Amino acid sequence: MNMQKLMKQAQQMQAGLAKKQEELASREVEVSVGGDKVKVRATCAGDVLEIKIDPAVVDPEDTEFLEGLVLKGVQEAITKGKTQAEEEMKKLTGGLGGLPGMGM
Numbered sequence: 307m308n309m310q311k312l313m314k315q316a317q318q319m320q321a322g323l324a325k326k327q328e329e330l331a332s333r334e335v336e337v338s339v340g341g342d343k344v345k346v347r348a349t350c351a352g353d354v355l356e357i358k359i360d361p362a363v364v365d366p367e368d369t370e371f372l373e374g375l376v377l378k379g380v381q382e383a384i385t386k387g388k389t390q391a392e393e394e395m396k397k398l399t400g401g402l403g404g405l406p407g408m409g410m
Contacts, residue, residue, distance in 0.1 A: 322398055330391045337382040339375055346379035350387035350394075354380055 330350040338345045343363045347356040357379065363372055 319398070323395065326394055326398055327391075330394060333387075333390065335383055335386045335390060337379055337386055339379045339382060344372075344375040344379045346376075346383040348380075348383035348387050350391040352384045352387055354383065 331353075333350045334347055334355065335350060336345060336347045340363065343360040345356075345358040346354060348354045357376060359372070359376070363375065365371070
């Protein structure tokens with residue numbers, strides 16, 4: 307096999323992966339929990355951008371319930387974003403995953 311051709315293909319793949327990672331860092335996902343009482347918007351990179359809370363679930367006597375909803379919403383948003391990112395990266399790598407030096 308032509309080593310130069312192989313190296314060029316590897317560089318092209320790496321450039322494609324870097325571009326996709328940049329795109330995914332700004333792609334947003336949204337989840338809602340508790341019957342749409344808490345909504346969380348995050349990026350596929352795992353950055354939480356916004357949390358919306360329905361005033362109906364704000365009970366000063368039961369903050370643990372609200373804390374649980376917020377935590378669950380954040381966890382689901384991060385998981386959803388990471389899942390989307392992994393699926394997109396698999397499309398580019400053909401499922402190779404974990405290539406040394408490829409930042410995956």
